[in-house]
Amino acid sequence: MMGDAAPLVFAQGVERKFGPVVALRGVDLQVTAGEVVLLLGPNGAGKSTLLRCIAGLARPTRGTILVAGRDVHSDPLARAGLGLLSHHAFVYDDLTARENLRFAAALHGLDGVEARVQDALGAVGLMRWADTPVAGFSRGTLQRLAIARSTLHHPALLLLDEPFTGLDAAAAAELRHRIAADRTAGRAVICVTHEPGEAWLPATRVVVLLAGRLVLDLPRPDSLEEFRVTYARAIAS
Amino acid sequence: MSTLHAALAIARKDLRIEWRHKTALLTATLFAILVLLIFVFARDPASVPLAAIAPSVLWVTLALSALVALNRAFLLEREHSALEGILLAPVARQAIFWGKWLANLAFVLTVQAIAFPLWILFFNVTPSLALIAVAGVAVLAAIGFTAVGTLFSAMAVRTRFAELLLPVLLLPFMIPPVFAASEATLRLLAGRPMGELWGWLRLLALYDLAFLVLANLLFPVVVDE
Numbered sequence: 001m002m003g004d005a006a007p008l009v010f011a012q013g014v015e016r017k018f019g020p021v022v023a024l025r026g027v028d029l030q031v032t033a034g035e036v037v038l039l040l041g042p043n044g045a046g047k048s049t050l051l052r053c054i055a056g057l058a059r060p061t062r063g064t065i066l067v068a069g070r071d072v073h074s075d076p077l078a079r080a081g082l083g084l085l086s087h088h089a090f091v092y093d094d095l096t097a098r099e100n101l102r103f104a105a106a107l108h109g110l111d112g113v114e115a116r117v118q119d120a121l122g123a124v125g126l127m128r129w130a131d132t133p134v135a136g137f138s139r140g141t142l143q144r145l146a147i148a149r150s151t152l153h154h155p156a157l158l159l160l161d162e163p164f165t166g167l168d169a170a171a172a173a174e175l176r177h178r179i180a181a182d183r184t185a186g187r188a189v190i191c192v193t194h195e196p197g198e199a200w201l202p203a204t205r206v207v208v209l210l211a212g213r214l215v216l217d218l219p220r221p222d223s224l225e226e227f228r229v230t231y232a233r234a235i236a237s
Numbered sequence: 238m239s240t241l242h243a244a245l246a247i248a249r250k251d252l253r254i255e256w257r258h259k260t261a262l263l264t265a266t267l268f269a270i271l272v273l274l275i276f277v278f279a280r281d282p283a284s285v286p287l288a289a290i291a292p293s294v295l296w297v298t299l300a301l302s303a304l305v306a307l308n309r310a311f312l313l314e315r316e317h318s319a320l321e322g323i324l325l326a327p328v329a330r331q332a333i334f335w336g337k338w339l340a341n342l343a344f345v346l347t348v349q350a351i352a353f354p355l356w357i358l359f360f361n362v363t364p365s366l367a368l369i370a371v372a373g374v375a376v377l378a379a380i381g382f383t384a385v386g387t388l389f390s391a392m393a394v395r396t397r398f399a400e401l402l403l404p405v406l407l408l409p410f411m412i413p414p415v416f417a418a419s420e421a422t423l424r425l426l427a428g429r430p431m432g433e434l435w436g437w438l439r440l441l442a443l444y445d446l447a448f449l450v451l452a453n454l455l456f457p458v459v460v461d462e
Contacts, residue, residue, distance in 0.1 A: 052462070055325060056324070056325070057321055057324055057325070057462060058462045059461055059462065073461075076326075076327045076328055076329050077327055078327075079325055079326065079327040080327035082325065083325075084325055086318070086321070088317045088318035088321065089317040090317060090318060090319050090321055090322025090325070091317050091319060091322070092250070092254060092313065092316065092317070092319055093316050093317070094254045094257055094258060094313075095250070095253070095254065099253070103246060103250050104322065104326075106242070106243075106246035107243055107246055107247075107323060107326035107328060108326055108327060109239075109242065109243075109327070134317075142317075149322070
């Protein structure tokens, strides 16, 4: 699955335990620039935990994770080129959409903050709500803001955890277009989803986790329907 | 992004949110006024003169109202898991501690600035230059217990009973600065020589330094999953 380039994500023997529960069991994964990886698996397979470990939000119990060659847990610079769209929006209800993005920009030490914030709001169609406190946002609007927040700094590695949740058809299509554009621009995307069809077209590779183990890792097949059969077999086995 | 810039961005964000609603500020101030009034009315005026209890009451009031203020420090990071958004930024974990500490210190000092004149009024404290020194002692004490409070607030917020847990964790650690500040205030108001004060001021300064350093070291462990 790897190209010649140094991997943006290098995970080796990653294990993560929550008390007696083992969420990840020796996962090896390498992702290079320009790859869009669909990370699939049933509930409790460890997909979100793996993303959190790669993002530096959870520390692996065992194993190594490097992002752009740096230890994501000990080296803050490893997080500079990383964006995470999670189940949570990472925003404050009492701030407006614009203020939330300004704060995120300040934390990333970005230049040209106002222009970036304006671009990010425009890209997700939030200009109308730019100066509205987040407390009044619907689920879908909140998800749009979360997308803007996670991509504000144009990360080289974008981690998406069920990103299509709450989005209407137009916003979902826009997100697929954005993922494809990221791939073209040489960025890497890891997208966790239950429904492979949601991001099938921009994907370049499919990885399946089952009970914390990586059980399938292959280039994205041409046929989604054929893959569904393979996927069902992998889960059943 | 330097630790200082990130800390300032976090502090500005916290203060902006607080300024917008003023809910916690009003609650802490009202709480301070109520504590002062309870002490005024609960004492027996025939046997306990106001001047005798004034220093202790000041420090009980400031410590308890600070507790109310510190409780909110990380609660606002709970909504939409906002703290994780900060943890994703390319800044050292310590920047979060310093940012939160700065905002908490500003918040606690504001509550103190409101409660202090009310204490002077309610307890018939004679206006004098010594009150400026007492205000200085208040700042010195606030530095230390906001450092401990910020650390414990980050620990407590991950639990289901954060509002209940924080006082249990924090109050024992507030005893040394409250005791030292109360003793220093007593001597300042009584016009005692500075020689009698230095020991208490040194204790406060040492407490501040020790807990700022300790909190800075322990904070990454507290916020990491």
